[in-house]
Amino acid sequence: MFDRAFWFSPGEGRWTILVRLLLAGVFVPEGIQKLIFPEILGAGRFAKIGIPWPEFTGPLVGWFELGCGLLLLVGLFGRLASVPIIVIMIVAIVSTKIPILLGHDWLIFHVRSLDSYGFWSMAHETRTDWAMLLGAVFVLLSGSGRWSLDERLWGLRTEVGSPTS
Numbered sequence: 239m240f241d242r243a244f245w246f247s248p249g250e251g252r253w254t255i256l257v258r259l260l261l262a263g264v265f266v267p268e269g270i271q272k273l274i275f276p277e278i279l280g281a282g283r284f285a286k287i288g289i290p291w292p293e294f295t296g297p298l299v300g301w302f303e304l305g306c307g308l309l310l311l312v313g314l315f316g317r318l319a320s321v322p323i324i325v326i327m328i329v330a331i332v333s334t335k336i337p338i339l340l341g342h343d344w345l346i347f348h349v350r351s352l353d354s355y356g357f358w359s360m361a362h363e364t365r366t367d368w369a370m371l372l373g374a375v376f377v378l379l380s381g382s383g384r385w386s387l388d389e390r391l392w393g394l395r396t397e398v399g400s401p402t403s
Contacts (some may be wrong), residue, residue, distance in 0.1 A: 313386020
């Protein structure tokens, strides 16, 4: 199940660095802001959304965003760092965008006040979440790329589906 050749492989991508910079450029500052402005972007926001245990989950997500964002920035353990980012983005979409789609609270999650609700409003509001989710999935599948610490340290180039993966 845990194939070292896959998880530590930097992959073949020469331009994966651009996706890593995109992800780090969002998650490093967002993680920092969740930690230094908890009432607005961390625990306080999580409580308004309906995320359970906001005093715990707010800082936890902030540290994961910061830590995984930094790992993605330098390309160290890129595939592993992308997994928590994927989970964070799925939770963000489910907890904040589904209520916008429906136009009312959903399960334990609260809808925020907007001018409109429904598909188009949800599509607009989720554009960044969707881009971050797909960027993290890309790094998970392709690795950190040639310009990464993974390449320097491990140098195990393995593509998904190859005999060594």
